[in-house]
Amino acid sequence: MKQTNSWQKWTLIAIALLFFSVVLLAPLLTVFYYAFEQGIRLFIQAISDEEALAAIWLTVKVALIVLPINIIIGVIMAWTIAYFNFKGKAILTALLDLPFSISPVVVGLMFLLLFGLDGLVGKWFIDHGFRIVFAMPSIVIVTLFVTFPLIVKSLIPTMTAQGNSEEQAALILGASPWTLFWKVTLPKIKWALIYGVILSNARAMGEFGAVSVVSGHIRGLTNTVPLYVEISYNEYQFLAAFACASLLALLAIFTLGLQNIIGWQQQRKIEKSLHSRSA
Template identity: 75%
Template structure:
């Protein structure tokens, strides 16, 4: 009986493993390898030339610029949101936590349309912006704003489980001893959450560099000015510039792979956050 059960479990294990590996190879690995194949089909020289032309470099620089502007804001907002949700008990906490998932639930294209309705020429604030000669839409500010919308929850959601599990007993002790807010955060809280913060930063940065839908709506597709790398890939492909499209696609794929490697290294270095139910935060005094 035990032998039959063992054989049945072994058969199920191999069946599930084959299904999982087949899905991975067909849906994930094959398309990725195809992009690299076509990007390098005509040689490394052509590949380098395709990603180093003026328009591609402008798109790459804009993508990096948006990520560099968005990242510090995301870090600040993410830490504030995580601190508030993990260390405080207040009415509406469940609603605030649920709202963090809102950017994941709304289509990026709809996000772009929302900002267009707010800041476009016919939008709610568009007339006032036009009168004061402030350009938001089809320029860097609109690209940064939609990028912030789709990326800001990533850091907070990376920090909340760690901060909730570790509790705030050390912060409470430091507060009683008279530590300033600056000292409390940089000497106590930050060392505890640094790996979770780095993990969230990597995720946020990867999403910022790869965002397409929302940026496509608000960018205006102005060549050399408002095209990020994902938009440049689309335009190049639609204009039958396949080498340029596949080369920049491969560049984005390399960035994604590098991001995954960093995540893996951080997970191995940091491990899973501890689960201390007896250390759950119970704040009796604001920090």
């Protein structure tokens, strides 16, 4: 019986490793191979191109705008859902999954129909000197749409499990809302918040479908790194495409590493809490 179980175990492990190697590891290594195939000098030259730098800087700017908004809205929504009961709470919670359920291309189309020249409110903005579609504002808006649930969904389980008894005690003792958040709530949720920020940042910098629809693909102005990779590859500029693609791959690896570190920190905190309670 033990030999049978051992055979099944190693067979399943081999299948999992084979799938991981073929579907995940091999494509990832291929990107890095072609990015550095012609040497580090040409790699640096490729990512230092004027259009590449513009795409990288735009991607960073969008992330720097989106992340603070996501953090503020994410904490407010998570606090509301975790600590309060109200009519429509189940609907609000369900709506958090909407950006994950809709195709990013459809998301871009929705905002194009809303803010485009022939959209519901697009003409009003253009008449008043505000350009939304085919400009940076539309890229920020669609990126917000596809990323904001990540922080909320990272915070809700932690806040629900920990409860709000400490916040209530602080209010009774006369703590101000600002002190309450910084001294009581934030230390409790910091690892879950960091986890959500990392996921949100990775998604914001790697978003393609929604941004592709609303950006207009204007060279040097509205092309983010994923769009620049696609354009470079379609124009047979393979080194430029793979060089910038490797930057996105490095971001993914960095995100994965931070996720594991934070997961380890959270697990350590839980074990320490359980140990102190049992003692």
